[in-house]
Amino acid sequence: MIKVQDLKKVFKPNITAVNSVSFELERGEIGCIIGTSGCGKTTTLKMINRLIEPTSGKILVGGDDALSVDAVSWRRKIGYVIQKAGLLPHLNVKDNISLLSKIMHKEKNFIESRVEELMEIINMPYAQFKDRFPIELSGGQQQRVGIARALMEDPPVLLMDEPFGALDPITRNSLHEEFWNLNEKLHKTIIIVTHDMDEAFKLGHKIILMHKGDIVQVGNKADFLERPANQFVEDFIKGQVHE
Amino acid sequence: MNKLLFLLLLLGSFKAFSIEPLIIGSKSFSESLINAEMLAQLLESKGQPVTRKLNLGGTKVAFDALNHGGIHVYPDYTGTGYVMILKKNGERDPIKVHEIVSKDFLSKYDIRWSKSLGFNNTYALTVRADDPKFSYANKISDVSGKLDRARLGAPYEFMERQDGYKGFAKIYNLNYKPSNLTSLNAGLMYNAIKDDQVDMIVSYSTDGRIKAFNLKILKDDLNYFPPYQPAFLAKTNSFIKFPHLKAAIESLEGAISEDEMIEMNDQVDRLKQRPSAIARNFLIKKGLLEGSVTKSQKDQGILSFMISRKKELMKILGEHLLLSFVAIICALIVSIPLGVLLTRKKRAAQIVFPIVNTIQTIPSLALLGFLIPILGIGFAPAVLALFLYSLLPLVRNTYEGIKAVDRNFVEASRGIGLTNMQILLKVEIPLALPIILAGLRTATVIVIGTATLAALIGAGGLGDPIFRGVATVNSNLILLGAIPSALLAIAADKFIGLVGNAFVSKGIKLKFERQA
Numbered sequence: 001m002i003k004v005q006d007l008k009k010v011f012k013p014n015i016t017a018v019n020s021v022s023f024e025l026e027r028g029e030i031g032c033i034i035g036t037s038g039c040g041k042t043t044t045l046k047m048i049n050r051l052i053e054p055t056s057g058k059i060l061v062g063g064d065d066a067l068s069v070d071a072v073s074w075r076r077k078i079g080y081v082i083q084k085a086g087l088l089p090h091l092n093v094k095d096n097i098s099l100l101s102k103i104m105h106k107e108k109n110f111i112e113s114r115v116e117e118l119m120e121i122i123n124m125p126y127a128q129f130k131d132r133f134p135i136e137l138s139g140g141q142q143q144r145v146g147i148a149r150a151l152m153e154d155p156p157v158l159l160m161d162e163p164f165g166a167l168d169p170i171t172r173n174s175l176h177e178e179f180w181n182l183n184e185k186l187h188k189t190i191i192i193v194t195h196d197m198d199e200a201f202k203l204g205h206k207i208i209l210m211h212k213g214d215i216v217q218v219g220n221k222a223d224f225l226e227r228p229a230n231q232f233v234e235d236f237i238k239g240q241v242h243e
Numbered sequence: 244m245n246k247l248l249f250l251l252l253l254l255g256s257f258k259a260f261s262i263e264p265l266i267i268g269s270k271s272f273s274e275s276l277i278n279a280e281m282l283a284q285l286l287e288s289k290g291q292p293v294t295r296k297l298n299l300g301g302t303k304v305a306f307d308a309l310n311h312g313g314i315h316v317y318p319d320y321t322g323t324g325y326v327m328i329l330k331k332n333g334e335r336d337p338i339k340v341h342e343i344v345s346k347d348f349l350s351k352y353d354i355r356w357s358k359s360l361g362f363n364n365t366y367a368l369t370v371r372a373d374d375p376k377f378s379y380a381n382k383i384s385d386v387s388g389k390l391d392r393a394r395l396g397a398p399y400e401f402m403e404r405q406d407g408y409k410g411f412a413k414i415y416n417l418n419y420k421p422s423n424l425t426s427l428n429a430g431l432m433y434n435a436i437k438d439d440q441v442d443m444i445v446s447y448s449t450d451g452r453i454k455a456f457n458l459k460i461l462k463d464d465l466n467y468f469p470p471y472q473p474a475f476l477a478k479t480n481s482f483i484k485f486p487h488l489k490a491a492i493e494s495l496e497g498a499i500s501e502d503e504m505i506e507m508n509d510q511v512d513r514l515k516q517r518p519s520a521i522a523r524n525f526l527i528k529k530g531l532l533e534g535s536v537t538k539s540q541k542d543q544g545i546l547s548f549m550i551s552r553k554k555e556l557m558k559i560l561g562e563h564l565l566l567s568f569v570a571i572i573c574a575l576i577v578s579i580p581l582g583v584l585l586t587r588k589k590r591a592a593q594i595v596f597p598i599v600n601t602i603q604t605i606p607s608l609a610l611l612g613f614l615i616p617i618l619g620i621g622f623a624p625a626v627l628a629l630f631l632y633s634l635l636p637l638v639r640n641t642y643e644g645i646k647a648v649d650r651n652f653v654e655a656s657r658g659i660g661l662t663n664m665q666i667l668l669k670v671e672i673p674l675a676l677p678i679i680l681a682g683l684r685t686a687t688v689i690v691i692g693t694a695t696l697a698a699l700i701g702a703g704g705l706g707d708p709i710f711r712g713v714a715t716v717n718s719n720l721i722l723l724g725a726i727p728s729a730l731l732a733i734a735a736d737k738f739i740g741l742v743g744n745a746f747v748s749k750g751i752k753l754k755f756e757r758q759a
């Protein structure tokens with residue numbers, strides 16, 4: 001479904017943020033990119049969304065080549081959620097979710113029913129929440145609206161940069177559950193960037209461990225616990241896993 | 244044949260209806276206003292339409308306007324032309340000075356001087372008649388070297404000009420202490436000497452208040468001051484364009500005696516009569532105009548005064564609003580895109596902001612002075628000056644407002660697929676709106692206040708009565724302009740606040756409340 005090949009990013013003057021990253025995810029699969037701070041997770045994600053132009057490499061989604069179309073229309077096809085959701089404070093919940101659809105002049109009735117449907121999915125009743133502004137929502141609610149906004153155009157791929165990072169542990173846990181159940185229904189291909197190995201183990205079909213711009217190991221929970229690729233992976237898991 | 248006649252008639256009547264108005268200027272003191280009014284009313288009685296640009300802010304403004312076609316005629320004094328414009332000095336004979344200015348103005352500027360209107364209005368060193376300190380003095384030489392404790396008040400213009408204070412003090416050995424010298428508005432210095440705020444003033448010899456306040460003129464026994472004979476100035480081609488102009492001016496030549504001028508000035512300065520009414524009465528008495536003399540008006544309270552001037556008030560209020568509105572709209576059209584552009588181009592911001600900041604610090608009168616040679620007088624330079632003054636708050640607040648938008652919101656918007664223009668219009672500007680609106684309010688208050696100065700360059704507005712009031716020490720006139728302009732500024736500020744607030748998203752207001 002999504003295939004990333006030899007992705008590389010060198011910032012000016014000569015900072016190699018991402019050296020060579022390749023991985024693949026099937027439809028409905030969740031991949032978690034994890035690694036120490038500054039290892040290139042956000043840069044990788046932004047390249048996939050074309051917020052950052054790759055220095056070299058290839059990105060394919062369902063056979064479409066990301067780098068052969070224009071950046072704005074590519075971004076419209078990919079769902080994108082950033083930390084703290086990035087909800088626009090001057091728009092209410094409904095307008096935040098439907099911002100892009102309105103700009104693209106989608107039909108009004110369609111927008112209305114789609115927003116209503118998405119708000120059911122994220123467990124925020126339409127009538128109760130549609131007119132609220134971001135400042136009138138809790139952190140967890142903001143995060144759910146952020147996800148709904150990313151799903152509005154029904155993208156095949158969802159990119160999420162530390163989506164649950166700013167939440168307290170209890171909210172985070174319940175959102176994990178919800179999110180997992182949600183994707184059982186939606187079957188999106190999802191990439192989540194995280195700092196938290198627990199989160200990666202819980203949500204990721206595939207875990208992609210990065211270090212200094214390169215991938216160290218790709219695999220599932222069992223692979224990491226039973227067959228760590230090297231000493232760094234072992235140390236990383238030890239430092240991170242609190243079970 | 245009939246058709247041709249009809250066409251000719253039509254053309255003729257068309258021409259009659261479209262006579263170009265003759266623009267008369269004056270400086271902003273009573274005598275100049277009265278003299279200009281006389282000529283204006285004479286011309287109007289002959290069917291020549293007249294536009295009045297009275298209250299021009301000084302010799303430079305009035306002369307530049309005449310020279311560059313902003314006005315067609317205005318009254319000035321031979322001594323002023325001789326000293327201030329030709330930069331000459333030395334000759335004291337009135338006839339010779341008149342000859343010199345007539346000849347030089349014609350060759351240099353193609354401007355003609357009329358014959359003198361009759362009186363002479365020169366500077367005069369003046370004291371209180373009952374001041375025991377000066378009971379012995381009748382001529383200026385009498386007080387030479389005896390002034391180490393005396394306080395002098397003089398008009399700004401006198402302290403600056405070539406035949407002014409410096410040479411005067413030197414020739415007569417006037418030994419004032421520098422700390423005892425005060426520059427004053429010419430209209431206000433008479434009250435200052437009357438109320439013992441100063442001991443001596445450099446007055447104008449035809450001012451009515453010399454008699455009314457029981458002041459005494461010390462004779463210029465060394466002939467320091469040049470003659471100041473009033474006359475009308477106009478370009479040669481104005482006499483061709485306006486056939487009634489020559490006769491109208493000629494009928495005023497030699498027509499006004501010194502006593503008559505003193506009396507008329509007193510009527511305006513002290514007794515608060517309108518210059519137009521005083522000029523009219525004079526013309527009627529001299530048989531130059533038909534009609535009956537109007538009685539003098541009583542002192543009025545400000546409210547009844549305003550009501551009696553309702554028509555004038557509406558006119559200048561309209562002018563003021565138009566000036567301010569056009570300036571603000573132009574400034575908005577320029578500032579918002581400029582402010583946005585500067586957030587994108589750091590280098591440009593480093594160049595543009597110092598320029599806009601500097602414009603803001605130029606004193607408004609000086610800015611108007613710069614603009615006259617380029618744009619003449621009237622609406623255009625006034626609007627341009629106001630426009631320039633409102634740039635800073637608008638550009639700066641647009642710039643700061645957009646800079647202050649959290650980059651996360653921009654990134655999130657770009658991430659979901661908004662173009663740069665969509666991000667600007669749907670995200671950055673709505674988020675910056677409260678700050679941009681604050682800039683608009685500041686700019687509007689500045690513009691409405693500064694627009695009062697437009698009167699000094701003949702653009703009208705609420706400043707018109709203010710400057711006439713200052714010139715003639717008439718507080719009713721000052722208030723006639725000052726009260727509406729203050730109210731207008733407050734009202735505009737509140738109005739923009741209210742209307743603008745309706746455009747600010749509730750989400751942002753809630754956020755501000757939460758932060759407060």
Ligand SMILES: Nc1ncnc2c1ncn2[C@@H]1O[C@H](COP(=O)(O)OP(=O)(O)OP(=O)(O)O)[C@@H](O)[C@H]1O
Nearest residue numbers: 011012015016017036037038039040041042043044
């Ligand atoms: N625009 C840029 N210009 C130059 N260097 C950059 C830029 N963006 C990121 N970098 C550098 O690239 C490296 C990778 O950054 P990136 O944001 O991808 O890290 P990350 O893995 O997301 O870290 P964190 O967990 O702290 O978010 C860092 O060293 C960072 O300083």
Ligand SMILES: [Mg+2]
Nearest residue numbers: 041042043161
């Ligand atoms: Mg990051």
